[in-house]
Amino acid sequence: MTADSRPDEGLWRELTRQALARLVRTCGSARFDLCEDAVQEALLHAYQRWPTQFPDDPLGWLTATARRRYADHARSDARRRHRETRAVSSHPPVSPEAAQRDDSLLVLQLCCHPELPRSGQVALTLRAVAGLTTAQIANVYQVPESTIAQRITRAKRRVSELGRPLPSPEHAEERVTAVLDVLYVMFTEAHHTTTGAPPRDADLAAEAIHLTRLLRGSLPESTEVAGLLALMLLSESRHPSRIGPDGDLKPFDEQDRTLWDRELIDEGTKLVERVTPAAEPGPYLLQACIAALHAEALDIATTDWDEILALYRVLELVTGHGNPTITLNRIVAQAMVDGNDTALAQIDVLEADHPRLPRINAVRAHLLEQANRPEDAASAYRRAIAATVNLAEQQHLRNRLRGLSGVNE
């Protein structure tokens, strides 16, 4: 078997996604698990056959094969025999450009169904839409392959049980929030991998961006989809500066901005500028606007903190003041505008309501260090070190603690 007679991995994955989308559109989401199994079987068949007999229309071949496999399974199910096989067999061949946009969106929405647990949504999306193998997903999360396989099986079964009517394209927008949230979780999880971690089989950030581009193709008018894509591109632009030459995590204020990826910044910024927000901008667009302001600043001092603070206030408003992490970020911006004392007092108030909020002591320690209170900063750093579950962040906080002037460890 020679590698060059087969499509590359990107094309395989694209074909898988489209074949599944077509099959689900034909057979209905109540048969999602059978559809996904059929596509996997067709893929296996293609993988064996294509090196010697490459089809003229790979997608058509894959879809037709998957449809036959599905029909075989459906036929063996006596109760559904007539209805199913007739519907599937009589379905006309799909032209390459037919209804692809809506079908991708359909499968994404099924995978991100709000009734599924988050881990099931993410695993199923990576498998059924991004086209990763179970082994690749297991490697990303560093869990056994059987664990991921089981999550996918459960999620597929649940989607089929839910078997709701297919969403119609004109109501796509209102069903898209769950998809956005799953893609954002996927993206942020990519940055939780610690320094010194084993190399991963797949780049979750790249997958999430790829899927969000796909979603934007389906919903070009959605300001929140555009916002999420811009937010991802702008965050990803800082990736080259996240890890310093010594392998240590570099927090935002210590990053070398000359390393930021200008192409990604330009694309993200243009996206934000092009979007005309509705009466009320959504949370992803607001966060993208904040990220764009950071991206265009030369350094911390010349950043437009007034504007960023104003945007965080709107963000708190549209999320109903229900997200303490957003409030913590707003307090960081507030420190730059109104000074450290105001911010520190607000952190105390926030902590009273959310005593275990991640990073709250890291932010406090940083502000105390800025305010020239090394003893108090040291004690906040120690609490932050104990509270974090991220190895790279812990190392960074230890470095900051050691760097405090006039404090002996």
Added chain:
Amino acid sequence: MKYLILMQVDPAVLEQLTDEQQRQLREGHAAFMAETKERGEFIATQALADPSQSKVIRSSGSGPEVTDGPFVESKEFMGGFYLIDVADEARAVELAEQIPDANIPGLALELRPVMFADLGDG
């Protein structure tokens, strides 16, 4: 989120268990493993030998020194663990409560978040 559930055991307590309690303990652990596997939350479990089997290796100042016996002498010791991957801490606690040890006076479970994991290339 990955969590390690450490099982703290006390040999004196285990000795006193009735046959019925031992059966419940065995079946409870089997049921726990079956459920976490079915839900895609199970990663691994291991049970450890008695601390009398332990060796402790520590620096003597001029290189490693090996001694027999446990690191700390105590009535209870870590008898084994479950490694799970769950949505959040609340779910981890919920699972730990399902382990039969949680209902036997004198035994206990400790839950700790995992910060780093490498499962090898397997």
